[in-house]
Amino acid sequence: MEEDADSLLKTCVVLGGRGFIGRSLVSRLLRLGSWTVRVADSAQTLHLDESDSVLEDALSSGRASYHCVDLRDKPQIVKATEGSYVVFYMGAADLRSHDYLYCYKVIVQGTRNVISACRESGVRKLIYNSTADVVFDGSQPIRDGDESLRLPLKFQSKLTDFKAQAEALIKFANNRDGLLTCALRSSIVFGPGDSEFIPFLVNLAKSGYAKFRIGNGENMSDFTYSDNVAHAHICAVEALDSHMESVAGKEFFITNLEPVKFWDFVSHIVEGLGYPRPSTKLPVRLVSFVLSLLKLTQEKEGIGSYYDTAHQFALLASSTRTFNCNAAKKHLGYKPVVTLKDGIVSTVQWFSRDLEKSDDTKIQSKADELLGCGKVADILLWRNEKNTFVSFLFLNFLYYWFFSGNTFTSSAAQLMFLFAVALYGLAFVPSNIFGFQVKKIPPWRFEISESAVRDLSRDIVVVWNHGVRSFKSLNRGGDWIMFFKIAGSLYLLKLILSRSLATFIFTAMSFSFTSFFIYEQYELELYHLARIFIECVTVVKGMVLKNLPVSDTSSKPMFM
Numbered sequence: 001m002e003e004d005a006d007s008l009l010k011t012c013v014v015l016g017g018r019g020f021i022g023r024s025l026v027s028r029l030l031r032l033g034s035w036t037v038r039v040a041d042s043a044q045t046l047h048l049d050e051s052d053s054v055l056e057d058a059l060s061s062g063r064a065s066y067h068c069v070d071l072r073d074k075p076q077i078v079k080a081t082e083g084s085y086v087v088f089y090m091g092a093a094d095l096r097s098h099d100y101l102y103c104y105k106v107i108v109q110g111t112r113n114v115i116s117a118c119r120e121s122g123v124r125k126l127i128y129n130s131t132a133d134v135v136f137d138g139s140q141p142i143r144d145g146d147e148s149l150r151l152p153l154k155f156q157s158k159l160t161d162f163k164a165q166a167e168a169l170i171k172f173a174n175n176r177d178g179l180l181t182c183a184l185r186s187s188i189v190f191g192p193g194d195s196e197f198i199p200f201l202v203n204l205a206k207s208g209y210a211k212f213r214i215g216n217g218e219n220m221s222d223f224t225y226s227d228n229v230a231h232a233h234i235c236a237v238e239a240l241d242s243h244m245e246s247v248a249g250k251e252f253f254i255t256n257l258e259p260v261k262f263w264d265f266v267s268h269i270v271e272g273l274g275y276p277r278p279s280t281k282l283p284v285r286l287v288s289f290v291l292s293l294l295k296l297t298q299e300k301e302g303i304g305s306y307y308d309t310a311h312q313f314a315l316l317a318s319s320t321r322t323f324n325c326n327a328a329k330k331h332l333g334y335k336p337v338v339t340l341k342d343g344i345v346s347t348v349q350w351f352s353r354d355l356e357k358s359d360d361t362k363i364q365s366k367a368d369e370l371l372g373c374g375k376v377a378d379i380l381l382w383r384n385e386k387n388t389f390v391s392f393l394f395l396n397f398l399y400y401w402f403f404s405g406n407t408f409t410s411s412a413a414q415l416m417f418l419f420a421v422a423l424y425g426l427a428f429v430p431s432n433i434f435g436f437q438v439k440k441i442p443p444w445r446f447e448i449s450e451s452a453v454r455d456l457s458r459d460i461v462v463v464w465n466h467g468v469r470s471f472k473s474l475n476r477g478g479d480w481i482m483f484f485k486i487a488g489s490l491y492l493l494k495l496i497l498s499r500s501l502a503t504f505i506f507t508a509m510s511f512s513f514t515s516f517f518i519y520e521q522y523e524l525e526l527y528h529l530a531r532i533f534i535e536c537v538t539v540v541k542g543m544v545l546k547n548l549p550v551s552d553t554s555s556k557p558m559f560m
Contacts, residue, residue: 040067252334255322
């Protein structure tokens, strides 16, 4: 009986089955119980985790199998699709967005290979997972847009351009050699395991940028939960059987059918993960200018992909983008199986667990590293409030002792006399006073090891040699950066010496006990703001240095 039941199962292939949406589709197909699923992806081996229990059971029972497929290699696709009834083409999950040639080969050329392989293998249906991004360039809002929307003349990114080309190839291949095709355009997909949109929000929240809101916050957007996208693909297969003429060769918008303010959605996500909701408004033009400037500087170094993503997010965050899904409801029979509210809840729960796992291994703060990760760091970073408070009181005592009106020499002599009396008196104090243990200071505490002396001497030599090299470089001329560093340092020293030494020491002491602690609390926010500032300064510095005169390095130095 089981063999008869297995023979009635239709075989499908999920290309990109280990990607974010591909996983949801594979799980949904297996739960239906009417499909034998071939999971195809670029990884050499299949790695399962806790969320893959359904797939694990199906692999054991033979209802699922895994195939390593490179979309650039047509024979591999043919081998994976032979004898299958339908191919769900979800796209590649391991795209290197900064490598446009690689992306073109995988997305566009890969789509040609998939279409050709389906014809060669006798596949009857090909469903392509497209994106609503192909009709959006950010120049105009989209309100209740439908399938009559034309593609923009210029796409918001190269990847979107490639996906639009792939979609066109899929539709053009319809009804050729018996192959029926259609494309589903989902809008801002999210859910457990998301590798793009939600992780980007999490990174914004961690860096402190999620506190800011781009624009007035009134723009509306359509979002789509991953299980609803998977459900839409299954609806498309069934519709190609029953309503072939109205579905084949067409594209359909897929959303949760619940348009919502973009920043309300973001607020639900970041608040659910324990971060403050966006509250501070930023002008759209200011954000666009800063991102364009950063992208320009980063592209020169070949690492501009992050700012591509940030620019796309800024477009989504400041524009209205809603779609009409009447065609999908009418011809595909599509209706969301998970509400937007439930989708947000499950997404927040999944990412909360993921964040808890990542928080198990704490990364050492830069403030701790700068202070040497020792006792000084523990004191200045308030690791132990009692020790920090005692240290602060002791330093204040020294400050007022030396700067209370006496000369430095007399204050030092009085302090040494007080210290000697205390040491001498400590020798006569009993080791136990009313139950309190009095610890004696062992003699070795007053010794300085040879290694400590050598280390101190070596540090002095290193500092001295560094200073000599700096002055030699300054003597040769041409190194404007070194000149500005030395000139700035000397000017700062002049300001310090021109003021009261007592005021400077008190300010430095107060600064040390507050600044490092505050920096550690807001390290990520300050780091990202500093990075933006440095990028802007780098551009200005480059412009200034280009206009500075270049010295003749062939001339003899002033000093030998």
